[in-house]
Amino acid sequence: LAPREETKLLGEEHVLIHAAQLGDRNAFAILVERYWDRLYRWLFHMTHDAHAAEDVVQETFLRAFAGLKLFRAGSNFRAWLFRIAHNCFVNQRRVANRKSQAYPDDLANDEDGPEECALSREAVQMLARAVGRLPNEFRAAFLLRAEQGMSFRQIADILDLTEETARWRVFKARQKLLTVLAPQLDREKP
Amino acid sequence: MNCEALHSRLLGSEKPDRLTAEVAAHLKSCAACRKWQRRLVHLERNVALLPVAPAPRGKAEFVRQFVAAELEPLSAEREAPSESTNGVTTVQTWKFEKLATALRTSLQAPRATLNAFPAPARRRIAAVLAASLLLLAFGLWINSPTFPFTPKPPDPLLASVVERDLRLAAAKSPSERVETLADLADDLQGSTRSLINHGQPDDLKALANLYEQVVRDGIVAQASSLSPAEKARLLKGIAQRLADAGDEAEKLIKVLPESSAAPLNIIVRAARDGDRDLRNLL
Numbered sequence: 001l002a003p004r005e006e007t008k009l010l011g012e013e014h015v016l017i018h019a020a021q022l023g024d025r026n027a028f029a030i031l032v033e034r035y036w037d038r039l040y041r042w043l044f045h046m047t048h049d050a051h052a053a054e055d056v057v058q059e060t061f062l063r064a065f066a067g068l069k070l071f072r073a074g075s076n077f078r079a080w081l082f083r084i085a086h087n088c089f090v091n092q093r094r095v096a097n098r099k100s101q102a103y104p105d106d107l108a109n110d111e112d113g114p115e116e117c118a119l120s121r122e123a124v125q126m127l128a129r130a131v132g133r134l135p136n137e138f139r140a141a142f143l144l145r146a147e148q149g150m151s152f153r154q155i156a157d158i159l160d161l162t163e164e165t166a167r168w169r170v171f172k173a174r175q176k177l178l179t180v181l182a183p184q185l186d187r188e189k190p
Numbered sequence: 191m192n193c194e195a196l197h198s199r200l201l202g203s204e205k206p207d208r209l210t211a212e213v214a215a216h217l218k219s220c221a222a223c224r225k226w227q228r229r230l231v232h233l234e235r236n237v238a239l240l241p242v243a244p245a246p247r248g249k250a251e252f253v254r255q256f257v258a259a260e261l262e263p264l265s266a267e268r269e270a271p272s273e274s275t276n277g278v279t280t281v282q283t284w285k286f287e288k289l290a291t292a293l294r295t296s297l298q299a300p301r302a303t304l305n306a307f308p309a310p311a312r313r314r315i316a317a318v319l320a321a322s323l324l325l326l327a328f329g330l331w332i333n334s335p336t337f338p339f340t341p342k343p344p345d346p347l348l349a350s351v352v353e354r355d356l357r358l359a360a361a362k363s364p365s366e367r368v369e370t371l372a373d374l375a376d377d378l379q380g381s382t383r384s385l386i387n388h389g390q391p392d393d394l395k396a397l398a399n400l401y402e403q404v405v406r407d408g409i410v411a412q413a414s415s416l417s418p419a420e421k422a423r424l425l426k427g428i429a430q431r432l433a434d435a436g437d438e439a440e441k442l443i444k445v446l447p448e449s450s451a452a453p454l455n456i457i458v459r460a461a462r463d464g465d466r467d468l469r470n471l472l
Contacts, residue, residue, distance in 0.1 A: 050243040066263035146237040165380035
């Protein structure tokens with residue numbers, strides 16, 4: 001987003017949060033619309049299970065709505081939501097013993113990236129499998145950085161780490177992915 | 191800057207596609223590193239293309255139910271801290287020693303003492319222990335020579351260690367303790383670079399000793415009391431994290447001054463021993 005657009009959205013968000021803090025469910029629903037997909041994507045990659053990911057997303061929003069009075073104006077709402085989501089995910093993993101699904105190889109890819117940097121379908125599947133095999137701790141941090149564009153400081157806040165540890169986990173995830181995917185990336189058109 | 195240093199810099203950078211002058215200069219003269227950097231950037235950009243299965247019920251249905259008040263809010267979460275604890279790690283040696291003592295208490299209490307009490311009493315004892323650790327944390331802060339004249343930024347490592355310690359005190363099972371200790375080991379290991387960069391050899395030595403204690407007396411000792419299913423679920427991943435930590439510390443030894451080598455060797459040894467011991471438990 002352009003900085004001006006981002007400022008405008010943040011201004012709107014502030015108004016929506018304030019209304020939701022007063023109990024306005026419609027205002028909170030707009031925030032749900034805005035953040036649902038980002039949370040779901042992240043949690044799907046963490047759980048490898050659409051049902052589990054959706055359960056955690058719903059729980060996150062219901063807990064966020066209940067705890068919204070504690071949210072301080074001017075704080076980062078997105079990071080706050082992701083932190084709640086991470087706590088819910090950790091609890092869900094402890095309590096539920098759901099069987100992980102194999103990584104869905106045949107999923108349609110409904111997001112178009114810029115042509116010049118898009119990998120082939122085969123390479124994206126390889127990347128998906130490699131990301132899926134990263135240890136949970138590394139995958140969570142890496143996806144927040146690579147997909148959500150969060151800073152190491154925000155990642156540390158969400159995952160309850162020091163900033164150095166957040167950096168280290170992204171470092172290791174990148175290193176592992178490059179090692180696994182280098183031959184495939186070399187075959188792709190740059 | 192050599193190629194290895196450049197890789198390390200980019201792997202730990204927030205935005206590997208935004209180059210500093212030093213990195214750009216190296217890339218200009220090194221075709222292999224240019225190719226390597228392109229791969230890294232290429233890889234990250236494609237993460238957004240990873241396939242995701244559609245949500246079974248979907249966002250629209252959730253929004254409809256929520257607006258219609260068919261869904262009740264769940265109990266509130268604690269607020270995530272909005273202001274980051276970002277800052278240079280500045281824990282002094284004496285603080286590490288106090289923290290190590292507090293950790294010992296937490297590690298031993300649940301196994302040796304607390305389990306002898308019925309659950310409600312255990313919770314009360316855990317609460318008292320947590321409160322005493324909070325007092326310790328406050329004491330560490332208030333005893334600073336600068337208090338109360340200069341407001342101090344919170345120390346991220348100190349905050350992390352104290353919080354992990356509180357979680358240890360409240361942990362209800364060996365698996366929770368092992369997971370908390372593994373996170374603590376990560377935090378300690380992740381802080382080594384920061385201490386080295388800021389030239390704090392005494393702190394580095396204290397950190398290395400604490401790391402060794404957390405791995406040997408904490409993770410490995412607690413791991414032996416896990417059930418076979420918990421061992422299978424947890425230990426492989428933690429062993430891998432220890433192996434990675436050992437590799438990273440070993441790499442640092444090669445590029446850092448000799449004064450840092452001894453503490454880093456403690457970390458390497460502790461991480462490798464921990465990795466081996468955990469795999470032996472599998």
